[in-house]
Amino acid sequence: MATADRIIRYLSGLTLAGGDHDGQPFTVLRWERRFIRGAFGVEGDAAMTVARGNGKSAVVAGLACAVADPEGPLHGNRREVVCVASSFGQAKIIFEDCLAMLRAKVGLDKSYWRIQDSENRALIEHRASGARIRCIGSDPKRAHGLRPALALLDEPAQWDSAKADRMLAAIRTGLGKSPGSRLIALGTRPSDPTHWFAKMLEHSADYAQSHAAREGDGDFAMRTIRRANPSIDHLPSLMARIIQERDDAKRDETLLASYRALRLNRGTSDVERSLLLSPGTWQRAECHQDPGG
Numbered sequence: 001m002a003t004a005d006r007i008i009r010y011l012s013g014l015t016l017a018g019g020d021h022d023g024q025p026f027t028v029l030r031w032e033r034r035f036i037r038g039a040f041g042v043e044g045d046a047a048m049t050v051a052r053g054n055g056k057s058a059v060v061a062g063l064a065c066a067v068a069d070p071e072g073p074l075h076g077n078r079r080e081v082v083c084v085a086s087s088f089g090q091a092k093i094i095f096e097d098c099l100a101m102l103r104a105k106v107g108l109d110k111s112y113w114r115i116q117d118s119e120n121r122a123l124i125e126h127r128a129s130g131a132r133i134r135c136i137g138s139d140p141k142r143a144h145g146l147r148p149a150l151a152l153l154d155e156p157a158q159w160d161s162a163k164a165d166r167m168l169a170a171i172r173t174g175l176g177k178s179p180g181s182r183l184i185a186l187g188t189r190p191s192d193p194t195h196w197f198a199k200m201l202e203h204s205a206d207y208a209q210s211h212a213a214r215e216g217d218g219d220f221a222m223r224t225i226r227r228a229n230p231s232i233d234h235l236p237s238l239m240a241r242i243i244q245e246r247d248d249a250k251r252d253e254t255l256l257a258s259y260r261a262l263r264l265n266r267g268t269s270d271v272e273r274s275l276l277l278s279p280g281t282w283q284r285a286e287c288h289q290d291p292g293g
Helices: 004-010 030-039 056-068 088-106 164-175 196-202 222-228 234-253 251-260 270-276
Strands: 046-049 080-085 113-118 123-125 132-137 150-154 183-185 207-210 283-286
Touching: 004 030, 004 056, 030 056, 030 207, 046 196, 056 088, 056 123, 056 150, 056 183, 080 113, 080 164, 080 183, 088 123, 088 132, 088 150, 088 222, 088 283, 113 196, 113 251, 123 150, 164 196, 164 234, 183 196, 196 207
Parallel strands: 046 183, 046 207, 080 132, 080 150, 150 183, 207 283
Antiparallel strands: 113 123, 123 132
16 A cells, blocks of 8 residues: 555544544545645655644644554655744644554553653654654754654744745754755645745746645635635535635725635735744646545
């Protein structure tokens, strides 16, 4: 069985924590399956952009668990997955999702697992193999000494612009220490076309997948909303929030820019970024209406 198919099967065996499907099995939607098959079907980097709230963090946490879990398809002796978020606070959200998923699946008995959960450290390690999940903020100082087999870069458009390039360089340096390592970046689209994540989405990643409104699409049409939000029919609360924000943006033009950036994924600027921060072979997949299933 191909690695991607083993990952999809593994994710389907995890339990979600929080949200509309709290305590339910992880249903891997069509757009998520497409991304996993694309990202793990190439040898190099992968990038994916999707509007806010579509369950991307669950995918990140699930992939991280697949490294640390001894039954995971990406597990291996001393293999490390590094989850990088805009801040350590955001990284802790991913960390807590990983803890919840692994606790539901394997129990996290302290005899078999080492967990570090403090104000500046978030790590889950399988004692016997040394395989671990490390969650950090996008500060280059925190990337010193890392040797990830898998780097999951969450919401790169939110990273501190003064440090983002150095952080990426530090992660790439660490990846070079581990044979067969790979980098996967996921998040909302940057408004700046020169941003390294924007370049990955356009041409530099070996696989890229985009869920975003296209030029000429009407801002308020459901077809446009679905292009940027492939999980919307699977997440009732997301549907309700987006409809409310769409109606608010119709009435108040001052809300239109953030609606376009965060809900239609047209490009995240510095203004919308502050809102988000609140609690080989070139292949391309332009995904439009994929409600999943």
